[in-house]
Amino acid sequence: MTASYQRPEVRLVPTPSPETGAFWAGGEQGELLISFCQGCGHYFHPPGPVCWRCRSRDVAPKAVSGRAVVAAYTVNRQPWVPGFAPPYVIAMVELVEEPDVRLQTNVVGIEPDEVSIGLEVEVFFEQWDRIWVPLFRPVRGVA
């Protein structure tokens, strides 16, 4: 069952580094930018200056489809951040292009108790100043 998503009053945002900047800014163009290695052809996360698999330095952010699958999740019930009210779903989602890449995110647009492992989700972005936070919601027509 879908549920409407309301932007929270507060979201803690990271301080981007030269390596993580693309990930947090890609949403401005509507793109989920994930580090990609030209050497071995694999995506990897978190971003860095070298591919952890083949150690190639020929790495750069590359847009992915934004489709992913919920690999693990929790419904957080405890208030940790004033203005960011529970309950909310924190999930690890695996990219369809590279299941080995997992992003932590919120899965929204669905009742927390309806989320399940294997759920197909897609990215959208929520802007906080110069940060575009990737969030995921059920692929339309699937949930």
Place this chain on the structure above:
Amino acid sequence: MSDGPFGGKAVITGAGKSQVGRKLGRTGLDLTVEAVTRAIADAGLTPDDIDGVATYPGPGVPDRGFSGASQSELANALGLRQKWFISSSETAAQIGPAIEACMAVTLGFADHVVVFRSVWESTAQMDRGRASVLFDGGELPAHLQWSGPYGGLSAANWLSMPAMRYMHDFGLTREQLGAVAINARANAGLNPDAIFTEPLTMADYLGSRMISDPFCLFDCDIPCDGATAVVISRREAAAGLPKHPLTVESAGTGMFERATWDQRRDLTTMAAHDVATMLWERTDLTPADVDMAQLYDGFSFLTLMWLEALGFCEHGEAGRFVEGGEAISRQGKLPINTSGGQLSGGRLHGMGFLHEACVQLWGEGGERQTGSPEIVAVGVGGGPVAGAMLVSSR
């Protein structure tokens, strides 16, 4: 017969614990000095005999109350003449510095190293709740860059996700998690230093408020104030000391994958599995030789991870192993967490398990003494943080 990675040279000669409680209002250094001086006296030594200090995590930790004292603060306070010292957080979990102390005495860098861990998280959070010590405003620290934006500030969040996946893959139930919490509470009832001692029923457990599914309040350990310490000595230097020296038979260290909370290939295993592999590779002893285990329970689920990582049950079987609580009870085939663990004894953060292993091996457990164990396994940490030790009275 292998004498293990330290060739039988690294022994534990004393152990000490400070006052443990909630909102004690004492400083971390004060608690540390109490635990350390008790451990030194327990070993039959004086501070002048101590020539090494080791601790986790050392300075520079942002969470208030997480680091009670650094290595230099303790050494300066007691005026120690050190031949070797270390503090580290990037090591084999909270007992990593104890393993490093074993290396130091084995190599002759020191004769008697005091190893400590101290916390004052209960006093630090005062009445402002757990969240206040995890993040108190300002820039998100590096370790929260990927989870903080999503409201995942607590390790309860980071570890509940693999727990949910493990439930999905292997049929783990809340009742099985509850068996770990209930066992801890039963043991804490026999420990005069424990924080929570009143009996916990399954109904209490299942009825408590949820923190982060599947973890309820009783799946999470209890922040406290307190310090624990042990003295690790070179065997030759321990001759003539009052207590029977405990041999560190093996140490588990290692990290086979990237140290992250979310990128491990198999979400239902943790660094504990890597560390346990190395623990057993370094000794001729096997899981069947172990009489008792002290297994990290920052969250109940982590105890399950250690049970299977250390080979006490197969991968995926940990829930069924603890079901009903019999196997892990004081009368069971593998008694665990005899002090009440961190779930009920208090979050002494890792070193409490090594302290309790020593107490049990020396037969000093009082009401909670559980048989006469000769070999105790200690597994500490969760997620990408893990270290293990095998200690014997042989």
